Amino acid sequence: METFLQTLASGILIGGLYAIIGIGMTLIMGVLNIINLAHGQILMISMYITWVLWHYFGIDPYMSIFITIPTVFLIAEGISKYFLHPLIDKDSILPENQVLMTVGIGMVIMELARTIFTSDFKSISPTTTLRGEKIDIPGYLQNSIHIANISISIPLLIAFSISIFLTLGLFLFLTKTDKGRSVRATAQDKGAAALMGISTAKITILTYGIGSALDAAAGSLLLPIYYLYPDVGPIFTVKAFVITILGGLGSTVGAIFGGLILGLAETFGATYISMGYKDAVGLIIFLLVLVFFPGGLKRFTKV
Amino acid sequence: MSILEIDGLTKHFGGLTAVDHVSFEVQEGEILGLIGPNGSGKTTLFNLINSFYTVSSGKIIFNKQDITHLKTNEIAKAGIGRTFQVVKPLKRLSVEDNVMAGAFARENSFSGAREVAHEVLKFCHLDDYSQMKADSLPIGGRKRLEIAKALATRPSLLLLDETAAGLNPTEVVEAIQIMKNIRDELGITIIIVEHIMKVIMTISDRILAIAHGSTIAEGKPEIVAQDPAVIQAYLGSEFNIGDHFNA
Amino acid sequence: MTNNTQNGFFKLTKFEFTAIAIIMISPLLFSWSMYFQGLLIIVMLWIILGLSWNLMAGYTGQVSFGHAAFFGIGAYAAALPYFHWRISPWWGLITGPIVAVAFGYFLGKLVFKLKGPYFALGTLASGEILRIIFGEEELITNGHNGIFYMTTWTSKLPYFYIAAALAIFSILIIRKIIQSKLGFYFLSIREDQDAAEALGIDTVKYKNLSLAISAAMAGVAGAFYMIYMGFIDPEVVFALHNISIITILVGIIGGVGTIWGPAVGAIVMIFIQELFRSSLFGLGPEWLSRLHSLVFGALVVLIILYMAGGIVGDWPIIANKIKSWKNKTEGQS
Numbered sequence: 001m002e003t004f005l006q007t008l009a010s011g012i013l014i015g016g017l018y019a020i021i022g023i024g025m026t027l028i029m030g031v032l033n034i035i036n037l038a039h040g041q042i043l044m045i046s047m048y049i050t051w052v053l054w055h056y057f058g059i060d061p062y063m064s065i066f067i068t069i070p071t072v073f074l075i076a077e078g079i080s081k082y083f084l085h086p087l088i089d090k091d092s093i094l095p096e097n098q099v100l101m102t103v104g105i106g107m108v109i110m111e112l113a114r115t116i117f118t119s120d121f122k123s124i125s126p127t128t129t130l131r132g133e134k135i136d137i138p139g140y141l142q143n144s145i146h147i148a149n150i151s152i153s154i155p156l157l158i159a160f161s162i163s164i165f166l167t168l169g170l171f172l173f174l175t176k177t178d179k180g181r182s183v184r185a186t187a188q189d190k191g192a193a194a195l196m197g198i199s200t201a202k203i204t205i206l207t208y209g210i211g212s213a214l215d216a217a218a219g220s221l222l223l224p225i226y227y228l229y230p231d232v233g234p235i236f237t238v239k240a241f242v243i244t245i246l247g248g249l250g251s252t253v254g255a256i257f258g259g260l261i262l263g264l265a266e267t268f269g270a271t272y273i274s275m276g277y278k279d280a281v282g283l284i285i286f287l288l289v290l291v292f293f294p295g296g297l298k299r300f301t302k303v
Numbered sequence: 304m305s306i307l308e309i310d311g312l313t314k315h316f317g318g319l320t321a322v323d324h325v326s327f328e329v330q331e332g333e334i335l336g337l338i339g340p341n342g343s344g345k346t347t348l349f350n351l352i353n354s355f356y357t358v359s360s361g362k363i364i365f366n367k368q369d370i371t372h373l374k375t376n377e378i379a380k381a382g383i384g385r386t387f388q389v390v391k392p393l394k395r396l397s398v399e400d401n402v403m404a405g406a407f408a409r410e411n412s413f414s415g416a417r418e419v420a421h422e423v424l425k426f427c428h429l430d431d432y433s434q435m436k437a438d439s440l441p442i443g444g445r446k447r448l449e450i451a452k453a454l455a456t457r458p459s460l461l462l463l464d465e466t467a468a469g470l471n472p473t474e475v476v477e478a479i480q481i482m483k484n485i486r487d488e489l490g491i492t493i494i495i496v497e498h499i500m501k502v503i504m505t506i507s508d509r510i511l512a513i514a515h516g517s518t519i520a521e522g523k524p525e526i527v528a529q530d531p532a533v534i535q536a537y538l539g540s541e542f543n544i545g546d547h548f549n550a
Numbered sequence: 551m552t553n554n555t556q557n558g559f560f561k562l563t564k565f566e567f568t569a570i571a572i573i574m575i576s577p578l579l580f581s582w583s584m585y586f587q588g589l590l591i592i593v594m595l596w597i598i599l600g601l602s603w604n605l606m607a608g609y610t611g612q613v614s615f616g617h618a619a620f621f622g623i624g625a626y627a628a629a630l631p632y633f634h635w636r637i638s639p640w641w642g643l644i645t646g647p648i649v650a651v652a653f654g655y656f657l658g659k660l661v662f663k664l665k666g667p668y669f670a671l672g673t674l675a676s677g678e679i680l681r682i683i684f685g686e687e688e689l690i691t692n693g694h695n696g697i698f699y700m701t702t703w704t705s706k707l708p709y710f711y712i713a714a715a716l717a718i719f720s721i722l723i724i725r726k727i728i729q730s731k732l733g734f735y736f737l738s739i740r741e742d743q744d745a746a747e748a749l750g751i752d753t754v755k756y757k758n759l760s761l762a763i764s765a766a767m768a769g770v771a772g773a774f775y776m777i778y779m780g781f782i783d784p785e786v787v788f789a790l791h792n793i794s795i796i797t798i799l800v801g802i803i804g805g806v807g808t809i810w811g812p813a814v815g816a817i818v819m820i821f822i823q824e825l826f827r828s829s830l831f832g833l834g835p836e837w838l839s840r841l842h843s844l845v846f847g848a849l850v851v852l853i854i855l856y857m858a859g860g861i862v863g864d865w866p867i868i869a870n871k872i873k874s875w876k877n878k879t880e881g882q883s
Binding site for chain 2: 729730731734735737738741742744745746747748749750751752753
């Protein structure tokens with residue numbers, strides 16, 4: 001029973017973090033109508049920035065969100081504007097041209113990381129040296145709180161809370177602001193949105209930025225609980241699309257449930273089946289959903 | 304002898320009944336005109352006959368064979384060719400290759416298919432364009448390419464969906480001539496949907512008028528054109544039938 | 551399209567004859583280096599994989615993001631009978647494609663129901679699932695320890711000629727297909743599935759056929775990889791990036807939907823890799839050697855942006871540009 005509750009708690013917490021990765025992906029899918037195979041690599045950029053900020057400047061990983069989100073947002077805007085958007089009018093044999101471009105971009109990001117940081121595994125070290133002074137990592141990053149016999153890691157708890165906070169912020173943006181409404185309109189029907197006077201080109205580029213910014217937040221939150229190396233990107237790209245398929249392409253509420261389901265499936269898979277099958281569990285659920293419920297959870301949530 | 308029998312054909316889309324118990328027969332060698340205001344169910348009828356949509360109820364008999372539940376490709380192989388209102392060329396292939404792709408329905412060899420393609424291209428006045436890429440054809444050529452692709456499958460019944468729409472007057476005359484030749488020289492039965500009344504009045508042997516998914520009149524062109532129900536259907540949709548017939 | 555003429559299976563154009571002749575003598579030119587001969591073998595493998603992907607994606611319009619699945623299955627079809635019963639991996643050249651086709655048959659049932667991005671994701675997931683399963687099922691596959699086999703010959707030459715024969719045979723098969731009813735049907739499906747159905751083309755059947763041929767070729771490549779390398783593990787043969795994605799990139803660089811595209815793509819990819827790995831053959835600074843994948847990725851991005859047809863597909867445009875550039879410089883002098 002204890003194991004069960006412990007697994008349940010970790011699953012939900014990591015699921016909350018997965019949810020914002022999924023929401024970022026689903027926004028991009030909804031508006032650009034492509035799968036973004038550079039999603040995990042963009043998350044990795046944020047992880048490396050967070051790592052550098054801690055390692056060389058002693059900045060608390062959670063504070064670095066204020067730097068990673070705008071930086072990654074700008075990088076993504078550039079990618080979208082100069083690399084994805086020009087392809088819309090290009091005639092090519094494969095309709096998946098933009099998807100293939102994200103593959104190329106993902107590879108470039110990955111290899112840049114390898115060139116700059118080598119292939120070594122990195123993680124948040126307990127201490128770092130800044131101008132000859134030793135700085136210890138904030139204590140809360142290494143502790144857990146205990147409720148009954150269940151221990152909950154504080155970094156995971158913080159990540160979960162910030163994820164919820166960001167998700168709420170995104171919902172406010174999408175429902176209460178003009179820009180946000182334009183994003184939703186463009187996702188629903190590009191042609192109609194354009195007729196209503198929305199510059200769909202601008203919204204499309206903006207959306208790639210917003211989706212990637214959520215990704216960036218997830219990157220900073222992940223670093224304290226995960227390893228970092230140049231090949232980490234594809235792992236999260238795969239997770240992101242599993243979540244989006246579970247939730248139904250383009251559905252933000254669906255992505256939250258998709259994230260939670262993946263989080264739970266992974267932790268339960270790791271506890272009750274085997275550690276190695278952790279990643280397969282998500283994929284198998286994914287393939288089953290793809291085949292038997294092609295609309296994902298969207299048919300139940302209708303959002 | 305009737306080549307096609309439609310019996311009580313019905314199609315529901317959710318709560319909407321797009322085609323409602325339509326029944327008619329087409330005689331071998333006949334040209335049947337299908338008219339009706341926009342949204343009356345003409346194209347839906349074509350999509351039911353060639354199985355793009357599944358039939359809700361009713362029967363389609365072609366050459367004494369029940370084809371109601373066959374797949375689209377099986378219907379094409381059975382001998383029903385069709386064109387699309389919004390043309391569907393195989394864009395990156397040459398005009399000749401487009402037609403060859405159709406010809407392979409009855410030919411297995413490359414040279415055989417090419418021979419068929421050459422004949423069909425000539426027949427549709429496309430022989431000068433044969434090496435052009437299909438998506439660089441002008442609109443008149445694209446419409447004729449639709450016919451050519453369908454003809455290459457060697458159908459015994461051809462469904463033509465607004466093949467004259469968007470053409471200039473000279474091209475319309477050319478299109479009428481081609482359609483007539485298809486019936487007279489190749490002996491292929493035709494059902495034609497057309498908004499340009501000049502086309503439908505000159506070449507149809509018989510006209511079937513439908514509105515809101517049901518048959519409202521059937522008979523010789525002159526008679527159907529005078530039918531009060533037909534005039535009502537067009538006027539009801541703010542259509543001046545007089546203008547329409549002179550167009 | 552170059553469909554207007556039909557060639558006999560072994561009737562080669564001048565270009566094709568020259569290309570094949572160059573392939574045949576190439577290892578002799580590199581007889582001083584086992585390393586370069588090894589690279590030529592790898593080029594042949596990538597040609598087969600590229601052709602396999604291109605048949606499905608470039609000619610039939612079904613873009614697979616999981617071709618490693620077929621490659622890996624081919625490799626394990628050669629390796630597992632050896633691992634369990636000491637049956638020679640060479641049999642894999644026959645069993646590899648058969649098992650890959652069987653797997654493709656079931657995969658097709660699942661993924662061809664899916665449209666657009668769902669199809670891409672379905673194929674991607676299939677490769678990933680196999681990678682994890684083959685890694686975990688140690689009793690059957692020896693898991694991450696992989697499978698070893700003492701290779702038959704130490705010389706590279708026999709391997710090269712077998713690989714080259716397989717690659718050339720694959721090119722001729724693809725060429726034959728493209729100039730036949732099958733090829734026209736594949737292209738029709740790529741261009742417009744509704745129009746294809748209306749022309750009497752059973753799109754489900756022909757998509758599966760394209761998948762089967764593609765799977766068989768990738769399966770052969772996988773089996774040969776096992777025979778030649780003498781070692782496989784799931785992370786290598788089912789790799790998402792190093793196999794599935796690179797296969798796509800080879801296709802794009804060479805030219806999607808062209809017969810010689812994959813060959814050109816494979817050569818360009820290995821050439822860039824070696825050029826940089828060796829720091830411009832020892833002429834450049836050492837740090838260049840770490841950039842090979844980066845340069846390759848950047849090249850892909852540029853090709854998609856500026857040469858959507860790939861090197862072979864856009865060759866007429868490239869040739870024109872070179873010509874006008876030559877004329878210009880000659881005019882100036």
